[in-house]
Amino acid sequence: MILETPDKRQETPNLIGEGEIGQYKDIGKKAESREVINCDGQELIAEGKHLMQNSARSVQTRNQAQRDIRDTADSKTAKTNIENRPTVCNTTLAKAQQEDQYFKPIYEGLKADKRPTKEEMVISSPETRHYWIIWDTLFLINDVIIRKFSKMDGTGNYYQCLVSKQLRKNIIFQAHDCILSGHLGSKRTAPKLLQKYYWYNLKEEVNNYIMRCDICEANKFPQKKPKAPLGSLLTGAPLDCLATDILGPLPTTPRNNKYVLVVTDHFTKCGGDLSCS
Template sequence: MDELSQAQLDDPVLKRIRDAKQGVECIGPDDSELKPFAPVWDQLEIRGSQLVRVAPANSDAAQVIQVVLPRALVPGVLKQLHNAPTGGHLGVQKLQGKIKDRFYWPDWFKDVRAWVRECADCGSVKMHGGTPRAPLEQSLTSRPFERIAVDILGPLPETGLKNKYIMVVGDYFSKWTEAFPLPNQEARTIARVLTEEWVCRFGVPQSLHSDQGRNFESKLFRELCELLQIHKTRTTPYHPQSDGLVERFNRTLLTMLTFFVEDNQLNWDALLPYVILAYRSSVHASTSVTPYKVLFGREIVLPVDVMLGLDQGELFASVDDYVTGLQKTLTTVVEAVKRHQSRAAAQQKRAYDFRATCQFYSEGELVWVRNKLRRRGVCPKLQRRYKGPFRVLERLTDVLYRLISVEGGPEKVIHFNLLKPCTSLSAVAAPLTVGSREQARQSLRQHDATWEDTNRIHQRAAETSRSGDARDPAPLHGDAARGGAAAGGPEGRLPGEVDGRGAAEQRVVHQSDATWEDINRSAQRFPETKGSGDSSNPAPLHGEAARGGAVGRGSGGRIPGTVEEPRAVEQRVVRQRRPPAWYKDYQVEF
């Protein structure tokens, strides 16, 4: 007897089917153990020493002989047909096709979908659906030089003056931009040029934004900002879009230089003042005026104006008259810039959010993080696209999340666009501990500071936690809120831990030693959100439903009101789009 036949004999359900087919045992019509095989009962046969299903032929396929697979062999078969090199980690349809030609067991197609969905290797490589795209976050300024952005462009070909880099500084309000050639990008050089060429000319800005370059995160640059009382912010890892002012200007600057550099490309630093003049004297799309006029209240006099003898502006009888006229002009220009920027920002947000696919993550969820790290000697096309999984510790803003790896390590602040839900059950969650609020604030400031003020972030969280709205039940606290280990639940999961059903649909396992009456009372605490949307409490479970008895199967083969484990209440949760971890933000089906 072969191994498969012996496995069928060792399976108690398949052994009963074999005995029934051979006339050894009589099966009643109400036998619950064999009920899953009822739809294909007439197709089951004993051929040789194996129990098989003879799938009838139809217009799409010929007759197929399927071996009835014991439950004990299902994981091994799925692993061989999907995870092995001969399986290739292909998708659901291809795996279902392989199974359909060879094997049969009840609800096999559901097991195939779950196996592919919960495959950790597929989660770290494949990109399902469209790219995550959070709604656009904007920060408008109200006066010139209130907030500036700094970036380093290069390296470029070394010129005769030994310059290899360009330091770009831009003002968020007026769009006035400076470009300084640098021989290197060391923190000392950047700090000196920024102080001498910008601060000494335009004054100290209130806020300075940069990327996460080591020169901008150095101790010297940090001390310079503290000395001048400049609020320093930075982009999140691998998300330069939040530094879009100078990033977009870099592309424009390189395009302009391309037209005028010599063939050896060694004179680009000599061309910088001229191309910057062209940019400052051009109308900006967001302000509808030139950067020069925003600062000086008049248009710049270009060489062509002098050549053709064009009117170079109004003449004033005295300095006082000029100052008075300039004040009126600048007031008008600044108000016009504010209106145009607000209108342009709204238009940009509508265009950007049109393709937004934001689905927020709650505290304790597992996510994958897009792997944009490029290593020497490793082909990017063959490396895994995601790393992790990571656990969500805190939602800082609408688009920023504080994460930590399930294997431990430093905390990170990552943008939503670099995340995707982790649906792998094999992701082992390590116990987590969250320090004090001061430690969290210090960690964010030193390692993962973002464009949003950390004090404002934690103040918002404190106000939320102190809110006394009677409609909001108490938030999750302690290990349950953090997804940490409190006690082992069924199937080795932790209380409050996501079991891998994705961002939109999850099962949350709550540890409970309560009786069925206590479970019945706890069910009443969940608001009835499905159906009419009434906030009244649902009716408690009674009778067989409250005791876990079978009262008929619901959608997806579930039995309403049943609990499979005596120490756990399993509830199917559909999370809404607004994600804070409060009970009222979930729809619960019983």
């Protein structure tokens, strides 16, 4: 029998339970997934400052985002539609009308509330005389000449702004070449313009503009069928070919003739005439 003395008692190790083993395993996994932490005091202080800066930056970013949302909600923005595209202001229209030689007599008459006389319009251009004819439909709003137009069938009334020559090309461009216009043809572009604008021979100018549009010519079918090229008649001797034409009716002669038959030889270019009834 062996007796243990009090001085030589064996120190038994502390046993770890099964529940604690799982806890230590989790700690080991976390330690493996993280980098080794240096316990130097300066680096810990720098680490703390870095975390504080990140936190402050996050708070600042959130506050800025909230301010942007509030500013966007409080701002009064117009609805996006085709009417919000840039247009010519009233000041530019009024100045252009006053400087235009065709509008100037009409503008001065409307300003003085006195229609120009017929004698004053005799020496004016056809465009100015056209505006003089439709005088009863014209009036001034903020020094801009406006025309009131009513459809014959009573389906609509329009207030049309008279456009001077220097601004017409830009307005046709907005109605035809703009990305929201779609390069429509003259039959649809002209009525679209007439809802807001008016000038002398508007439809003719719109048609000429669209006919010279490179994009329309490249992507649309030709409006007119191509014609065969002109040729020439070849002759080798006099009287091979005679060109005839009838001139008249003219005042009747004592012999009751009122037409003239003109004959030209194609080779010699010699001509003659003969009266006929």
